[in-house]
Amino acid sequence: VVEQASVAHAMDVAEFREELNAWLDEHHDELAPTYDPPGTLDDHIAQMQRSKRILFEAGWMRWGWPERVGGFGGSPMLRTVLGAAMAERDLADPGLYSLVEVLAPTLIDFAPPELAAEVVPRLLSGEEMWCQGFSEPGSGSDLASLRCRATPDGDPETASTWVINGQKVWTSLAQYSEKCVLLTRTGPPESRHRGITAFFVDMDTPGISISPIEMINGAHEFTEVFFDDVVVPADRILGDVNGGWAVAMSILPYERSSCFWQRIAYLYRRLRLLVERAPTDDRSAEVVGEAFLQMHSVRARSRATQHRLAAGGPLGAETSVDKVLVATAEQTTYDAIRRLMPGIAEMDDTSDGEMWRTEYIYSRAATIYGGTAEVQRNIIARRLLDLGDE
Amino acid sequence: MDAADRQMLETAVNDAVADAVASDGDAAVLDKVLTDLGWLEMLDVEPRDATEIVFTALGASNAAASALDDVVVDALGTDARADLAVMLPPFASWQAPGHRDGGPVRAGGIATSRIATATDVLVVGTSDSDVWSATVARAAVDATPVRGIDPDAGLHAVHIEHTAAVTALDADAWQRAVIAGQRAVAHQISGASRSILALAREHALEREQFDRPISKFQAVRHKLAETLVAIEALDAAVGAAWDEPSPMTAALAKAQAGRTARIVAKHCQQVLGGIGFTTDHAFHRFLKRTMALEGLFGSADELVLDLGRQLIAARAVPNLVEL
Numbered sequence: 105v106v107e108q109a110s111v112a113h114a115m116d117v118a119e120f121r122e123e124l125n126a127w128l129d130e131h132h133d134e135l136a137p138t139y140d141p142p143g144t145l146d147d148h149i150a151q152m153q154r155s156k157r158i159l160f161e162a163g164w165m166r167w168g169w170p171e172r173v174g175g176f177g178g179s180p181m182l183r184t185v186l187g188a189a190m191a192e193r194d195l196a197d198p199g200l201y202s203l204v205e206v207l208a209p210t211l212i213d214f215a216p217p218e219l220a221a222e223v224v225p226r227l228l229s230g231e232e233m234w235c236q237g238f239s240e241p242g243s244g245s246d247l248a249s250l251r252c253r254a255t256p257d258g259d260p261e262t263a264s265t266w267v268i269n270g271q272k273v274w275t276s277l278a279q280y281s282e283k284c285v286l287l288t289r290t291g292p293p294e295s296r297h298r299g300i301t302a303f304f305v306d307m308d309t310p311g312i313s314i315s316p317i318e319m320i321n322g323a324h325e326f327t328e329v330f331f332d333d334v335v336v337p338a339d340r341i342l343g344d345v346n347g348g349w350a351v352a353m354s355i356l357p358y359e360r361s362s363c364f365w366q367r368i369a370y371l372y373r374r375l376r377l378l379v380e381r382a383p384t385d386d387r388s389a390e391v392v393g394e395a396f397l398q399m400h401s402v403r404a405r406s407r408a409t410q411h412r413l414a415a416g417g418p419l420g421a422e423t424s425v426d427k428v429l430v431a432t433a434e435q436t437t438y439d440a441i442r443r444l445m446p447g448i449a450e451m452d453d454t455s456d457g458e459m460w461r462t463e464y465i466y467s468r469a470a471t472i473y474g475g476t477a478e479v480q481r482n483i484i485a486r487r488l489l490d491l492g493d494e
Numbered sequence: 495m496d497a498a499d500r501q502m503l504e505t506a507v508n509d510a511v512a513d514a515v516a517s518d519g520d521a522a523v524l525d526k527v528l529t530d531l532g533w534l535e536m537l538d539v540e541p542r543d544a545t546e547i548v549f550t551a552l553g554a555s556n557a558a559a560s561a562l563d564d565v566v567v568d569a570l571g572t573d574a575r576a577d578l579a580v581m582l583p584p585f586a587s588w589q590a591p592g593h594r595d596g597g598p599v600r601a602g603g604i605a606t607s608r609i610a611t612a613t614d615v616l617v618v619g620t621s622d623s624d625v626w627s628a629t630v631a632r633a634a635v636d637a638t639p640v641r642g643i644d645p646d647a648g649l650h651a652v653h654i655e656h657t658a659a660v661t662a663l664d665a666d667a668w669q670r671a672v673i674a675g676q677r678a679v680a681h682q683i684s685g686a687s688r689s690i691l692a693l694a695r696e697h698a699l700e701r702e703q704f705d706r707p708i709s710k711f712q713a714v715r716h717k718l719a720e721t722l723v724a725i726e727a728l729d730a731a732v733g734a735a736w737d738e739p740s741p742m743t744a745a746l747a748k749a750q751a752g753r754t755a756r757i758v759a760k761h762c763q764q765v766l767g768g769i770g771f772t773t774d775h776a777f778h779r780f781l782k783r784t785m786a787l788e789g790l791f792g793s794a795d796e797l798v799l800d801l802g803r804q805l806i807a808a809r810a811v812p813n814l815v816e817l
Contacts, residue, residue: 117817118816121816181817184817185817188817372811375811376810379805379806379811380809383806384807389799389800389801389805389806390795390799390802391802392805392806393749393797393798393799393801394798394802396801396802396805396811397746397749397798397801398727399811400731400734400743401727401728401731401750402727402730403813403814403815404733404815405726405727407730407734407815407816408733410817425723428719428720428723429726429727478716480719481715481716481720482712482715482716482719484722485715485718485719486715488722489695489715489718489719489722491695491698491709492709493710494710494711494712
């Protein structure tokens with residue numbers, strides 16, 4: 105273990121990136137998407153899982169993850185570099201891939217160690233998909249108001265099973281998932297963040313039904329998930345009973361660091377596609393330059409955030425700044441695409457038009473998902489500017 | 495410099511600059527304060543810390559000093575000295591201000607307050623691909639104080655038409671000067687922006703309407719939050735211009751500074767309401783100073799246009815910073 109750890113430590117981030125990119129170049133044909141763009145959601149999921157499997161077998165997918173869950177250890181930044189390289193090469197959609205980056209750490213930090221050791225490698229290797237059951241019809245921005253109920257079969261301290269009843273919504277990719285990290289109400293209805301418990305639920309448990317939601321871009325990434333007397337063993341509790349808020353909050357640093365870095369890499373790729381065909385006039389230069397400025401500033405911000413995280417600094421309210429910047433830069437980039445390629449989103453029935461239309465529409469959600477832009481500004485005002493309560 | 499040393503230096507510079515401004519010190523006083531703090535030695539040994547600390551402090555206190563001359567002269571590879579002024583590019587531009595077609599040196603641009611006391615003026619020019627500099631006696635330089643938006647900024651409009659010996663510089667010399675100048679001005683705008691935000695925040699907490707401080711209103715809170723986001727974007731961009739120095743990262747830092755300055759001014763002036771529209775309140779001095787600073791070493795609009803042209807010409811988007 106000591107020897108492996110020192111090898112991992114020696115794997116410096118720049119060196120890793122260089123070796124990874126060389127390897128990805130070499131294995132381009134094996135990894136490249138097999139579908140014609142834009143591809144369906146089924147295509148994207150299959151592509152991501154296939155890439156993960158190849159990269160896991162080659163070892164790349166193991167760097168930055170602890171050895172006790174099948175990783176090679178080393179800085180978590182190594183896996184961020186991998187995620188970004190995959191996004192830059194269109195090997196995996198960063199929105200889909202982000203579930204790895206937010207859910208594996210949850211299991212590592214909060215699951216019984218033997219459970220984490222058993223299941224995390226399945227997620228990393230593309231054998232399984234997991235989803236995140238947080239939002240509910242009545243609980244969007246106000247997550248602590250969630251109502252999906254988990255009831256112990258007997259005393260909460262000693263019960264061997266719990267029964268779950270309720271509904272989740274906006275659950276990404278539940279229809280593809282083997283497992284779900286689920287937040288439930290276990291305290292009194294008014295207990296808010298103090299009465300929430302997290303479970304790791306098998307999606308094939310009787311009583312779970314899934315209904316996909318068609319988004320305005322035609323994709324079915326989101327679902328409603330219904331729980332009707334779903335029995336879950338007590339050893340699938342993540343963290344403590346009534347300690348689920350800590351589980352939910354632990355996701356934030358990953359979502360706001362490595363996932364953002366991957367999304368930024370993906371958006372750089374989009375900006376490149378635009379720049380490759382933009383007209384050579386001054387209006388185009390202004391539009392491209394503005395998007396580039398915003399993308400660069402958020403990239404610089406995200407880099408600083410990740411160095412702070414790697415140095416052991418806590419990530420809290422200040423990541424709301426990253427969130428606002430990423431969402432704004434994303435929308436500016438897609439606005440630039442629509443401005444400089446008139447009709448691409450509105451009138452183009454080629455696969456190219458289909459891709460840009462789908463992505464443009466999706467970019468409008470950037471200021472809604474993961475905490476709305478308004479909630480981020482509330483957090484910045486209260487916590488970073490110390491303006492007190494509203 | 496370790497964190498503790500840096501903290502001490504930062505405190506010393508901030509206090510000295512703020513004290514000088516509080517006692518109505520003009521540019522000459524501020525220059526002396528910086529000299530006494532060992533500014534030129536700091537710039538030589540720890541250019542990043544020195545530039546960041548001094549220019550942030552100048553911005554934060556709305557102090558006019560001529561330290562930008564030293565930054566540019568130093569980047570050109572010349573020894574900075576108190577009696578040597580430098581010609582800055584014209585407003586909104588970052589091109590070398592000098593021209594020469596075999597005849598006299600012709601140049602037009604901007605100078606800081608240092609022009610008033612300098613004995614010599616350093617001017618850089620380009621002819622085809624050659625980069626050169628000339629040191630012109632102050633007496634041969636036509637310099638007029640610019641009142642403009644901010645008479646207290648100490649800026650001058652400068653013209654030179656004079657036969658002078660020129661020295662060839664290496665091809666990247668002016669680029670280095672632009673990088674150094676853009677970073678310094680970006681720090682100054684960042685410092686000013688944080689002071690403006692502090693003023694608006696304080697006002698929002700104190701000013702009561704409808705029986706409560708206006709800081710309770712979400713519309714007001716969101717404007718202040720947007721202001722902080724814009725300042726953080728600037729600090730990240732200028733940090734990247736030090737971590738990965740290049741003409742492009744520095745141009746991006748200065749472009750972000752220009753964009754940030756306008757977001758800060760717009761939101762904070764709105765939050766300040768009527769009082770922000772009077773000379774009784776300090777806001778106007780920061781507003782006017784940042785309007786002047788926006789034009790030094792490239793306006794955001796000109797820089798963004800140029801960056802976009804570069805990307806489209808290369809058909810590529812460089813990552814510039816990596817983990």
